[in-house]
Amino acid sequence: MGVHTFGSKLEFNPHVHMIVTMGGLNKQGEWEDYDYIPFKMLRIFWQNAVLKLLRRVLTPVQKREFQHLLQKAYPKNAEVFYVNAPKRSRTKITGLLQYIGRYMKRGPIALSRIKAYDGEIVAFIYHDKRTNQEKTLVMSVEEFILSLTRHIPDKDFKMIRHYGLYSRRIKALAKKIVIAFQEKVKKLLFNAKEMLKPKTWRERIVERFKQDPLKCSHCGNYYEFKGTVALKNGHLKVVYANDVQAHSCLKREIKRLEEETDKIEKEQIYQKTFKELRFNWESLQKSIEQRDRELYMFTMW
Numbered sequence: 001m002g003v004h005t006f007g008s009k010l011e012f013n014p015h016v017h018m019i020v021t022m023g024g025l026n027k028q029g030e031w032e033d034y035d036y037i038p039f040k041m042l043r044i045f046w047q048n049a050v051l052k053l054l055r056r057v058l059t060p061v062q063k064r065e066f067q068h069l070l071q072k073a074y075p076k077n078a079e080v081f082y083v084n085a086p087k088r089s090r091t092k093i094t095g096l097l098q099y100i101g102r103y104m105k106r107g108p109i110a111l112s113r114i115k116a117y118d119g120e121i122v123a124f125i126y127h128d129k130r131t132n133q134e135k136t137l138v139m140s141v142e143e144f145i146l147s148l149t150r151h152i153p154d155k156d157f158k159m160i161r162h163y164g165l166y167s168r169r170i171k172a173l174a175k176k177i178v179i180a181f182q183e184k185v186k187k188l189l190f191n192a193k194e195m196l197k198p199k200t201w202r203e204r205i206v207e208r209f210k211q212d213p214l215k216c217s218h219c220g221n222y223y224e225f226k227g228t229v230a231l232k233n234g235h236l237k238v239v240y241a242n243d244v245q246a247h248s249c250l251k252r253e254i255k256r257l258e259e260e261t262d263k264i265e266k267e268q269i270y271q272k273t274f275k276e277l278r279f280n281w282e283s284l285q286k287s288i289e290q291r292d293r294e295l296y297m298f299t300m301w
Helices: 039-055 060-073 094-104 141-147 170-183 192-197 203-211 244-300
Strands: 002-006 014-016 023-027 031-033 116-117 121-128 133-140 226-230 235-241
Touching: 002 094, 014 094, 039 060, 121 141, 133 141, 226 244, 235 244
Parallel strands: none
Antiparallel strands: 002 014, 023 031, 116 121, 121 133, 226 235
8 A cells, every 4th residue: 555645736636556455365264356346335434534533633622613524524525535446457467566666656756747947937747637638837946846845755654554465564474374275275376485575686687587687698607796896086996895805806807997998098099090190101102103193294295
């Protein structure tokens, strides 16, 4: 479940995105497939949660002032507590997860949407969902900064939360449930231990691209992190090394790269000089040949 606070125009539009399993466990511990959420019931739960939160933060004086409005919100105003729970999406699951993942992680606006900035005003494009068209919005720098900062979450506030089988608090229980479910259907879809264990970046790349990122494609040896080298004042310097041996190895590699660079630069200078001298020599030869022909023709005349 992820909280999303902004709309395409950077307005404050708080809403929640949820990804749920297509089924669940009943009280008897049996799995039941379920690919549809009754949005009317979900809307009532959402309504109750919001109104209870409002009651919790209101002062006694405010409660007396707004009590009649809160009471009206229960029976007459349920439609404004909007919940979109469509039937099963026809989009591929992998693509859907990637889209929602980027949607939750990205900032309120991409740099590509900003079309103009002169120090006083900012102009950016947005998608108008009512007309399904791209439009341009212009605002002052102060308004633009205010529109961005209002979407910065409070310190330690969790924008993404996990519940049910995804909750970390019941990780051990979920493992037992998954193992029992696998034994019951007699078909091991996943190894429970590996499924609950978070994969490393290396394992994810191997699974996605079928290629080990730490294995050299030329010699077959495996890469191992030994240190870091960075460019400082025009020269390569060792920034970090695991040990003395790694530091010496990085120094030798820097020396080798510098020697190769010097060799390439010298070769480029040589080729450039050779071309210039060759051009001058050919021009000189042509001049001499031209002079000899003119002298010969003059003598014959």
